[in-house]
Amino acid sequence: MPNNLTELEIEGMTCTACARRVEKSLNKVPGVSAYVDFATEKAHLQFDSALDLDLVKRAVEDAGYKVGEGKPELQALKPKLWIGSVLSALAMAFAMIPQLSFPDVHWLVFALSTPVFFYVAAPFHIAAIKNLRHLSSTMDTLVSLGSTVAYAYSVYLIFSGMHHTYFEVAAVVPTVVLIGRYIEVRARRSATDSVRALLGAIPQKAIVERDGMRVEIDTAAIKNGDLVLVAAGERVPVDGLLQSANATLDTSTLTGESLPVELVSGALITAGTTSLSGEIKVLAQSTSSTSRLSQIADLVREATSQKTKLASLTDRISAVFVPAVIVIALATFIGWGLLGDWTKGFEAAVAVLVIACPCALGIAVPMSLVVATSVGAKRSVVIRNPDSLRDLAKTKTVIFDKTGTLTDGELRVVNSRGLGGVGAATMLAYAAAVEAGSKHPVAKAISKLSSAKTASDVKEVAGVGLIGMVDGIEVHVGKPQRYENQAELDEALSLVGPNTLVVVSWEGWAHGLIELSDELRPGAKEVVSDLTELGFETMLLSGDAPRRVEEVAKVLGINSFQGGVSPEEKLEVVKRTKDSVMIGDGINDVAALSAARASIAMGSGAHAAQAASSITILDDSPSAIPFALKLAKRTHRNIFQNLGWAFGYNVLLIPVAAMGLLNPMLAGAAMAFSSVSVVANALRLRWQDGSKTKES
Numbered sequence: 260m261p262n263n264l265t266e267l268e269i270e271g272m273t274c275t276a277c278a279r280r281v282e283k284s285l286n287k288v289p290g291v292s293a294y295v296d297f298a299t300e301k302a303h304l305q306f307d308s309a310l311d312l313d314l315v316k317r318a319v320e321d322a323g324y325k326v327g328e329g330k331p332e333l334q335a336l337k338p339k340l341w342i343g344s345v346l347s348a349l350a351m352a353f354a355m356i357p358q359l360s361f362p363d364v365h366w367l368v369f370a371l372s373t374p375v376f377f378y379v380a381a382p383f384h385i386a387a388i389k390n391l392r393h394l395s396s397t398m399d400t401l402v403s404l405g406s407t408v409a410y411a412y413s414v415y416l417i418f419s420g421m422h423h424t425y426f427e428v429a430a431v432v433p434t435v436v437l438i439g440r441y442i443e444v445r446a447r448r449s450a451t452d453s454v455r456a457l458l459g460a461i462p463q464k465a466i467v468e469r470d471g472m473r474v475e476i477d478t479a480a481i482k483n484g485d486l487v488l489v490a491a492g493e494r495v496p497v498d499g500l501l502q503s504a505n506a507t508l509d510t511s512t513l514t515g516e517s518l519p520v521e522l523v524s525g526a527l528i529t530a531g532t533t534s535l536s537g538e539i540k541v542l543a544q545s546t547s548s549t550s551r552l553s554q555i556a557d558l559v560r561e562a563t564s565q566k567t568k569l570a571s572l573t574d575r576i577s578a579v580f581v582p583a584v585i586v587i588a589l590a591t592f593i594g595w596g597l598l599g600d601w602t603k604g605f606e607a608a609v610a611v612l613v614i615a616c617p618c619a620l621g622i623a624v625p626m627s628l629v630v631a632t633s634v635g636a637k638r639s640v641v642i643r644n645p646d647s648l649r650d651l652a653k654t655k656t657v658i659f660d661k662t663g664t665l666t667d668g669e670l671r672v673v674n675s676r677g678l679g680g681v682g683a684a685t686m687l688a689y690a691a692a693v694e695a696g697s698k699h700p701v702a703k704a705i706s707k708l709s710s711a712k713t714a715s716d717v718k719e720v721a722g723v724g725l726i727g728m729v730d731g732i733e734v735h736v737g738k739p740q741r742y743e744n745q746a747e748l749d750e751a752l753s754l755v756g757p758n759t760l761v762v763v764s765w766e767g768w769a770h771g772l773i774e775l776s777d778e779l780r781p782g783a784k785e786v787v788s789d790l791t792e793l794g795f796e797t798m799l800l801s802g803d804a805p806r807r808v809e810e811v812a813k814v815l816g817i818n819s820f821q822g823g824v825s826p827e828e829k830l831e832v833v834k835r836t837k838d839s840v841m842i843g844d845g846i847n848d849v850a851a852l853s854a855a856r857a858s859i860a861m862g863s864g865a866h867a868a869q870a871a872s873s874i875t876i877l878d879d880s881p882s883a884i885p886f887a888l889k890l891a892k893r894t895h896r897n898i899f900q901n902l903g904w905a906f907g908y909n910v911l912l913i914p915v916a917a918m919g920l921l922n923p924m925l926a927g928a929a930m931a932f933s934s935v936s937v938v939a940n941a942l943r944l945r946w947q948d949g950s951k952t953k954e955s
Contacts, residue, residue, distance in 0.1 A: 268300055268302075270300075271324040282302070290306050290308055339382075347375055351427045351431055375434060376410045379430075409428040466490075483543055495541060498527065500544060510532045531550075606919065623901035624901070630894075640886060648891040651857040651873075651888060651892070656836050657798070658840070661807075662844075665779060670701055677771050678747055687763075689712060689770075690705050691707075691710065692711075696714070714729045716728045734763065760774060779811070780880075797817045798820065799817045800828075809822065829850065830850040833854050833855045905937055
């Protein structure tokens with residue numbers, strides 16, 4: 260399986276069909292799996308060995324495009340816009356305003372339109388020729404074909420001695436479409452800027468103190484334990500502990516919080532934040548590649564490197580739509596001709612070609628997803644699988660795991676006793692030895708109690724516990740089972756409180772009972788209340804002790820709950836509860852997270868749980884759960900609004916154009932407005948506050 264990732268900027272793409280062509284060419288490179296995203300103008304490459312960049316560049320060029328060299332696309336468009344706007348306006352004025360007319364004015368219009376047709380419209384002609392080489396067609400084909408037909412026919416007319424020509428159509432149509440593309444690119448860049456800013460928030464260089472000397476090194480070379488110095492106004496390169504007495508930080512890059520945050524010595528500082536006070540010292544607790552910001556960046560890259568089912572659908576629609584439009588245009592021309600009006604037929608056919616351009620359709624889905632990914636990342640909600648937004652939007656039941664999800668997962672041992680003739684200290688020493696190798700909250704709490712023994716051959720059985728060899732004895736640490744001294748264990752169980760219970764056993768006997776408890780996460784109760792208010796059913800499923808689960812459910816206001824649930828039982832419940840979203844964090848949640856229609860994992864949980872989920876909440880805040888659900892609904896709705904804006908124009912106005920009721924120049928303006936409408940609608944997601952907006 261390929262596991263190395265890289266990105267390349269691709270220049271020259273004008274629609275999703277171009278992206279598809281580059282992608283197809285890149286996927287022919289041995290060992291490379293590629294996805295090209297038109298919205299971000301990037302090729303995402305996965306490869307299993309060393310990447311031959313020359314081979315990749317050649318593949319891009321074979322498709323008719325270039326690997327980006329930092330050339331600003333907007334700057335390249337500006338001269339064409341100015342020349343096209345001025346000459347097209349003059350050509351239209353002289354051709355259509357009687358007061359400006361004079362004998363042989365059509366020659367002046369010819370002269371004004373020619374530079375526009377050959378220079379301003381060149382990107383459309385070049386793209387159309389590329390398409391023709393690959394026996395395909397795109398929106399550029401329609402623009403180029405429309406203006407070429409108008410220009411060529413006008414040349415024929417003017418040299419035949421006719422005065423009525425269509426040069427102004429050949430000039431105005433590509434100019435108007437280019438103006439629309441300029442606005443679209445600007446808005447698209449704006450939408451992706453926040454993601455780019457997030458990924459670029461880690462500085463390339465950093466100052467560290469080694470052997471009493473200040474040394475500037477690459478951020479990638481910082482090691483765990485290095486003392487990093489951050490000057491005022493500079494960004495923190497890695498996660499670490501503040502060593503200075505205090506610090507004032509701008510954390511808006513990660514949290515969106517606009518107010519500075521005051522911290523004192525010992526506080527955890529996150530990479531990507533900016534020091535606002537004097538120079539601060541930070542003891543590195545991560546490398547640049549393992550910081551929280553890097554995790555966000557990796558997850559965002561992973562999310563944006565996937566092609567969604569909806570995006571694939573629009574690609575397939577575009578591939579069929581353009582040839583169909585050319586056929587409709589021909590039929591329109593011939594139809595009007597057979598009715599005796601070839602001139603009307605010509606204008607109507609050109610209008611059909613122009614109004615049908617599916618450029619807005621091509622960006623309808625990726626624009627919404629890019630903006631939603633950016634908005635989510637700002638709140639530490641990383642959308643790993645954009646297709647999950649559609650499933651999340653349809654969910655009605657939210658199923659919670661307990662430990663690590665609604666509680667902080669910081670379990671503490673509140674009581675312990677020895678059984679079966681073994682003292683508590685011996686039992687805890689055996690249990691701590693077995694639990695020492697696990698990162699499960701229960702294991703971490705118990706392993707702190709003793710280091711007198713060591714264990715070997717430790718195995719974790721999901722939903723059951725840990726098994727390991729201590730002093731030649733196979734020790735089990737996990738949920739209560741059936742034992743030789745069951746009566747003694749039952750008596751001990753009757754005395755415990757509503758806590759998490761762990762039994763330590765070997766040789767078929769229960770030799771200890773340990774009680775643990777943790778605290779509710781701040782805001783957990785409000786989250787359940789918010790979800791209920793939004794119309795969601797809530798359910799609590801946990802492998803923890805039923806009495807502890809019942810107590811937590813009652814405190815939070817969850818009426819449906821079940822404790823002592825195995826991973827298999829969680830899976831069954833999720834399968835039975837259709838339209839549900841599963842929220843968890845542990846290995847024992849992986850099966851349920853994978854099977855759920857949509858799933859959300861906590862960032863501090865097991866990597867396997869995050870890999871199985873479609874959304875990850877990096878800061879573990881339960882308040883992000885209703886935010887993620889509302890963001891999913893808004894994004895899903897936004898995508899279909901965009902498809903309506905994009906496809907509605909085409910479907911409604913093609914018949915109008917075919918009937919000769921739409922001027923080709925107005926058709927060009929309407930088509931450009933369609934693209935701008937899609938981009939503007941997608942950007943609305945950035946301005947909606949999910950924490951305040953109530954969804955129906």
